[in-house]
Amino acid sequence: MQPRFDFAKASPESxxxxxxxxxxxxxxxxxxxxxxxxxxxxxxxxxxxxxxDMHVKEARHDGLSEQWINLVCAWRESPLYDARERALLEWTEAVTNVAQTGVPDAPFAEIRKHFSEEEVVKITTAIGTINVWNRLCVSFRSQHPIDERAQAA
Known part of the structure; x- marks a missing residue:
């Protein structure tokens, strides 16, 4: 996979x-x-x-555990995440998948148990922002650095 072009250079204002x-x-x-x-x-x-790649590294840098980071993709199957984190993950999935599923009432009801209206707006803005970054990086095939290749023992 080859990068298409550097979107930041192509449109600095964007x-x-x-x-x-x-x-x-x-x-x-x-x-x-x-x-x-x-x-x-x-x-x-x-x-x-x-x-x-970036967000795993940032989470690790900020002291979050490897287990906490690694199990995000399977959060429903893990008791590791507390009720607030689970509500946040469910809301993130609903908002990110809005075109496929809309945003059902259940995730909204759950996130409102744990966060204020202001916090839900900020969280939703954060989800929208990372979705913009994702769309830019995927569309233009941004390449993450390869720190090291896997080595079998």
């Missing part, structure tokens, strides 16, 4: 606009762990290797 939204998300008061969770899950759903 990049700046999305980056400004990203900066807002990082400073809006949401818990960093929750931001990591929704970014990683949305990126997995969208098949964005560039963003999955």
């Amino acid at each position: 990049y700046k606009a999305v980056f400004a939204l990203e900066q807002y998300i990082c400073s809006c008061g949401l818990e960093p762990q929750h931001i990591h969770l929704l970014k990683l899950r949305a990126s997995q759903i969208n098949g964005c290797a560039y963003c999955v």
Whole structure:
């Protein structure tokens, strides 16, 4: 797979606009762990290797455990995530898959048990933002760095 082109260089103004939204998300008061969770899950759903790689590394850098990071893709099957995280993951999936499923009432009811209206708007804005990044990176085939190839023991 070859990159198509560097979208940030092709349209710096577009990049700046999305980056400004990203900066807002990082400073809006949401818990960093929750931001990591929704970014990683949305990126997995969208098949964005560039963003999955980045958000795994960021979560690891911020001290989240390997197990917590690794099981995001199978969160429903793991008791590792608390009720707030599970509500956030379910909401992330519903919002990310909006074209296929709409946003059902059940995920909304669940997220409202754990987050205020303001927090739900901020969370939904964060989900929308990572979905924009995913669409840019997937569309233009952004390449993540290869840190090291797997080595069999």
